[in-house]
Amino acid sequence: MKIFIDTADLAEIKDAFSWGIVEGITTNPSLMKKAQDKQGGTNLEEYVKKILVASRGTPVSLEVLGGTAEEMYAQGKKLYSKFKNYGAVVIKIPVNPSVDDNSKVHYEGLKATKMLSEENIPVNVTLVMTPEQALLAAIAGATYVSPFAGRIDDHLRKQRGKEFGKLDYFNKHGIKDSKGNLITDTGLVSGVHLINSIASIFRNYNFKTQILAASTRNARQVREIAEAGAHIATIPFPVLKEMIHHHKTLEGMKAFTDDIVPEYRKLFE
Numbered sequence: 262m263k264i265f266i267d268t269a270d271l272a273e274i275k276d277a278f279s280w281g282i283v284e285g286i287t288t289n290p291s292l293m294k295k296a297q298d299k300q301g302g303t304n305l306e307e308y309v310k311k312i313l314v315a316s317r318g319t320p321v322s323l324e325v326l327g328g329t330a331e332e333m334y335a336q337g338k339k340l341y342s343k344f345k346n347y348g349a350v351v352i353k354i355p356v357n358p359s360v361d362d363n364s365k366v367h368y369e370g371l372k373a374t375k376m377l378s379e380e381n382i383p384v385n386v387t388l389v390m391t392p393e394q395a396l397l398a399a400i401a402g403a404t405y406v407s408p409f410a411g412r413i414d415d416h417l418r419k420q421r422g423k424e425f426g427k428l429d430y431f432n433k434h435g436i437k438d439s440k441g442n443l444i445t446d447t448g449l450v451s452g453v454h455l456i457n458s459i460a461s462i463f464r465n466y467n468f469k470t471q472i473l474a475a476s477t478r479n480a481r482q483v484r485e486i487a488e489a490g491a492h493i494a495t496i497p498f499p500v501l502k503e504m505i506h507h508h509k510t511l512e513g514m515k516a517f518t519d520d521i522v523p524e525y526r527k528l529f530e
């Protein structure tokens with residue numbers, strides 16, 4: 262499984278890439294806003310170019326604004342042509358983006374995905390919350406689908422009111438409520454289960470579309486996402502750090518350091 266970094270924060274991107282294990286970047290309007298706020302406002306076009314340069318030729322997802330298929334297609338083309346000389350731009354299209362003033366939902370994401378994919382512009386279909394959405398996105402020609410694991414867990418928690426707090430983890434087997442019933446939403450017991458299900462479907466039909474597990478919230482979830490067979494997990498920098506930490510590792514390092522005798526140091530001279 263590849264690791265992407267889920268941030269638009271240039272300092273985090275540079276730091277994470279320096280570790281030598283990151284192979285792509287995902288951004289969205291919220292992450293761009295967070296990065297801009299931190300900078301105290303910035304020329305976003307120049308900032309995006311810097312992100313692309315920092316990406317060292319790996320895929321960088323940039324999201325459209327939404328709207329009709331034609332609008333998203335035009336926005337995707339614009340982003341692609343504007344930034345493609347700076348890095349490997351991937352256009353992020355929400356799977357089901359548009360609700361009009363009469364609360365009517367428009368299914369424009371798939372159309373835009375097909376239009377861009379047919380022109381060999383790589384598309385990352387985002388905000389995927391069900392295996393069915395992922396299946397349709399794959400048929401439409403998406404290069405990546407982004408199932409939002411953490412947000413499915415949020416949703417399952419919310420359904421149960423105060424019974425579960427933010428730190429309760431919905432693992433791959435799901436968790437039970439106080440009456441012993443497994444908590445599900447349309448058969449999904451967790452965000453990891455969502456990814457597991459998509460992986461089975463894609464394997465059954467040899468889809469080339471890659472599963473880019475998103476909305477990752479902690480190290481254990483990333484582990485279970487890897488077990489589930491995601492091709493990529495996009496991970497916020499703090500979670501990436503959490504994946505490396507273990508108190509026994511730190512304890513072990515301290516003990517080794519305490520045991521270094523002068524003769525051992527001489528080996529490095």
Ligand code: G3P
Nearest residue numbers: 267287411412475476477
């Ligand atoms: O890649 C999607 C991600 O940025 C959303 O994460 O934690 O806001 O659900 P989160």
